[in-house]
Amino acid sequence: MSRFYITTPIYYINAEPHLGHAYTSMVADAVARAHRLNGDEVFFLTGTDEHGQKVERAAKKAGLPVKAFADETARKFRDILPALNISHDDFIRTSEPRHHAGAQALWRAVRDRGFIYKGKYEGWYCTVDEVFVPETQLVDGRCPTCHGSVEKIEEESYFFKLSAFQQPLLDYYRQHPDFVVPSGRRNEVLSFLEAGLDDLSISRTSLTWGIPVPDDPAHVMYVWFDALTNYMTAVGYGDPSPDAKARFQTFWPADVHLIGKEIVRQHAIYWPAFLMAASLPLPKQIVSHGWWLMDGAKMSKSLGNVARPEDYIERFGLDAIRYFVFREMVLGQDANFGDEAILTRYNADLANDFGNLVSRATTMIHRYCEGRVPTPEPSLLREPEQSLTASAHSAIDKARRLTLAFDLSGALREIWDLVAASNRYIVAREPWKLAKSGTSAELATTLFVVADTVRVIAELLRPFMPGTAEKTLTLVGVTAEPQSWRRLATGTLTPGITLGETLPLFPRIEQSIEELRAMSTGESLDANQPPAAAAPAPAAVPSMQPPAAAPTPVPASGVDGLISIDDFMKVELRVAKVLAAERVPKSKKLLKLSVDTGVDQRTIVAGIAEAYEPDALVGRTIAVVFNLKPAKLMGIESNGMVLAASVEGGKPELVSFDTPPPPGARVR
Ligand code: ME8
Numbered sequence: 001m002s003r004f005y006i007t008t009p010i011y012y013i014n015a016e017p018h019l020g021h022a023y024t025s026m027v028a029d030a031v032a033r034a035h036r037l038n039g040d041e042v043f044f045l046t047g048t049d050e051h052g053q054k055v056e057r058a059a060k061k062a063g064l065p066v067k068a069f070a071d072e073t074a075r076k077f078r079d080i081l082p083a084l085n086i087s088h089d090d091f092i093r094t095s096e097p098r099h100h101a102g103a104q105a106l107w108r109a110v111r112d113r114g115f116i117y118k119g120k121y122e123g124w125y126c127t128v129d130e131v132f133v134p135e136t137q138l139v140d141g142r143c144p145t146c147h148g149s150v151e152k153i154e155e156e157s158y159f160f161k162l163s164a165f166q167q168p169l170l171d172y173y174r175q176h177p178d179f180v181v182p183s184g185r186r187n188e189v190l191s192f193l194e195a196g197l198d199d200l201s202i203s204r205t206s207l208t209w210g211i212p213v214p215d216d217p218a219h220v221m222y223v224w225f226d227a228l229t230n231y232m233t234a235v236g237y238g239d240p241s242p243d244a245k246a247r248f249q250t251f252w253p254a255d256v257h258l259i260g261k262e263i264v265r266q267h268a269i270y271w272p273a274f275l276m277a278a279s280l281p282l283p284k285q286i287v288s289h290g291w292w293l294m295d296g297a298k299m300s301k302s303l304g305n306v307a308r309p310e311d312y313i314e315r316f317g318l319d320a321i322r323y324f325v326f327r328e329m330v331l332g333q334d335a336n337f338g339d340e341a342i343l344t345r346y347n348a349d350l351a352n353d354f355g356n357l358v359s360r361a362t363t364m365i366h367r368y369c370e371g372r373v374p375t376p377e378p379s380l381l382r383e384p385e386q387s388l389t390a391s392a393h394s395a396i397d398k399a400r401r402l403t404l405a406f407d408l409s410g411a412l413r414e415i416w417d418l419v420a421a422s423n424r425y426i427v428a429r430e431p432w433k434l435a436k437s438g439t440s441a442e443l444a445t446t447l448f449v450v451a452d453t454v455r456v457i458a459e460l461l462r463p464f465m466p467g468t469a470e471k472t473l474t475l476v477g478v479t480a481e482p483q484s485w486r487r488l489a490t491g492t493l494t495p496g497i498t499l500g501e502t503l504p505l506f507p508r509i510e511q512s513i514e515e516l517r518a519m520s521t522g523e524s525l526d527a528n529q530p531p532a533a534a535a536p537a538p539a540a541v542p543s544m545q546p547p548a549a550a551p552t553p554v555p556a557s558g559v560d561g562l563i564s565i566d567d568f569m570k571v572e573l574r575v576a577k578v579l580a581a582e583r584v585p586k587s588k589k590l591l592k593l594s595v596d597t598g599v600d601q602r603t604i605v606a607g608i609a610e611a612y613e614p615d616a617l618v619g620r621t622i623a624v625v626f627n628l629k630p631a632k633l634m635g636i637e638s639n640g641m642v643l644a645a646s647v648e649g650g651k652p653e654l655v656s657f658d659t660p661p662p663p664g665a666r667v668r
Pocket of ligand 1: 008009010011013019020021023024049228258259261263290291298299300
């Protein structure tokens with residue numbers, strides 16, 4: 001069995017937790033859960049960073065003794081974890097005695113090897129980031145990271161001989177190309193290292209809220225020396241008991257420190273240098289993610305533009321928020337947080353794609369098979385079934401690899417490809433028709449394959465949406481313990497087991513953002529509650545739902561006019577087949593098309609009447625924008641857009657294919 005030790009940053013307690021903190025904890029949680037499913041022994045650590053000038057000042061402002069203030073705000077960081085369904089194994093506070101002992105042990109180890117000396121620090125300090133800023137790095141006299149004001153300090157200080165580690169760190173980076181990921185961050189670290197390192201001030205005399213420096217209590221440790229050590233003290237460093245020593249041997253070095261991009265330098269330069277100085281092993285990897293932005297600016301306590309996780313959980317439900325943040329943020333890049341984007345993903349991906357799949361699968365088994373998983377007929381597992389099974393195996397393999405590599409967005413994209421393939425399979429097999437005119441073996445086989453694929457999807461969703469995964473499994477009759485991802489395979493659902501009662505997983509939200517906000521009451525969190533504003537679930541059998549795909553706005557392009565691949569992927573282009581076509585009365589240009597999108601049948605109004613005769617279009621394979629906001633044209637609701645080339649002065653020319661792919665295939 002492999003071991004996997006993962007940490008989040010320990011959060012400053014100068015204000016309440018916000019969505020940025022919640023995000024890091026949720027990502028670490030998803031990866032920790034994936035490792036557990038992989039059969040690894042996991043240790044997942046989070047906690048609070050309680051010392052330093054920032055917290056001391058926040059306590060003063062709140063009119064509280066600093067210890068009382070720390071207890072109160074640290075509690076908020078701890079209490080939010082169950083509401084986010086975080087599966088951490090330990091929560092460390094730097095004000096705990098176990099941590100003091102560890103930080104002092106590291107100080108002694110570094111000092112005794114000759115890497116600490118006493119001097120005087122004269123220079124600038126940014127309290128928001130708790131960093132010393134060299135004069136040459138000030139930007140218009142302000143902190144280069146947070147753009148806040150800096151203060152001049154002049155005091156006796158201990159220094160760490162950071163300059164001695166420039167070459168050892170460069171050598172280490174060359175030998176360990178994946179030490180810091182993504183690579184863009186690694187390159188920044190390398191440039192910083194190549195520019196040379198100054199020694200680092202690691203103690204303060206002008207504040208008392210900190211860990212006393214061993215043998216010189218007039219100094220407290222610089223908060224970053226103190227804080228970084230938490231990763232070791234939580235697994236026993238500094239505790240002489242045999243138990244603690246064994247724990248440290250077992251878990252150190254950590255496998256991953258997961259952090260936001262603004263604290264890479266502390267983790268990728270200071271921390272390894274402290275450890276090298278103490279002759280201790282370095283963590284195996286530092287994974288850094290981008291920022292959640294609110295209206296283009298970093299969401300931060302100091303700027304006060306934060307989203308409270310509680311508000312969004314109340315509006316959309318916990319798993320919808322987990323899904324949104326995992327799916328939306330590509331590792332290393334920044335992403336925008338906001339209700340519109342969440343609502344869009346909720347209705348399109350969760351209510352329409354996933355919710356409808358589970359609802360169709362289970363409703364049909366209840367209706368046609370007395371609520372028990374039917375027995376498939378092996379000879380009827382033909383091309384469509386084999387193709388869906390192949391998609392499921394590919395999703396299992398890719399989702400597992402991508403999740404373990406922190407590409408949660410990519411993993412979810414793979415899982416949603418399988419959701420789409422399952423929806424297409426249902427449309428192609430038309431079980432409601434088989435129930436009327438097919439053989440019972442055909443119907444049983446079809447519904448077994450669908451239910452079994454839903455089971456695979458739910459097993460794959462465990463790290464991302466643990467509550468939803470469990471509920472979905474119960475809906476298809478599975479109550480067993482989580483299955484190892486190593487053994488996860490298709491075809492293992494047990495025929496004859498009884499399905500749970502049907503219930504809507506992600507009822508479509510019909511309310512506007514304003515209505516949702518107005519309905520937020522700010523009452524207590526309950527991870528199991530569906531969103532307050534949910535509309536009843538649509539019945540999706542046997543008639544297909546009308547277009548439920550909610551609009552995904554195309555983000556504005558950057559200054560260079562280019563969009564990222566992720567922006568492009570938000571536009572769902574799909575293959576569709578024209579089932580019927582007619583002219584729109586009183587319109588020269590418009591045709592009303594009824595199309596099969598592989599997921600549903602829908603109406604699209606297209607401005608191609610001058611170029612195409614309606615009858616000539618029937619049976620033709622076209623490409624459509626699948627997730628476009630519905631719009632009314634000549635009183636007809638159009639759900640999507642047909643892709644056609646338009647030449648100046650000419651007639652529109654429909655996009656076509658050499659060999660028509662099946663409806664529902666994504667066009668990229
Ligand atoms: O830096 N987007 O604590 P902190 C994404 N105590 N993640 C965000 C975010 C945003 N807008 N805002 C915060 C500290 N985070 C130190 C760490 S570790 C030894 C000491 C997340 O309370 C992200 O993980 O400022 C970031 O690195 C962390 O919260 C900073 O939390």
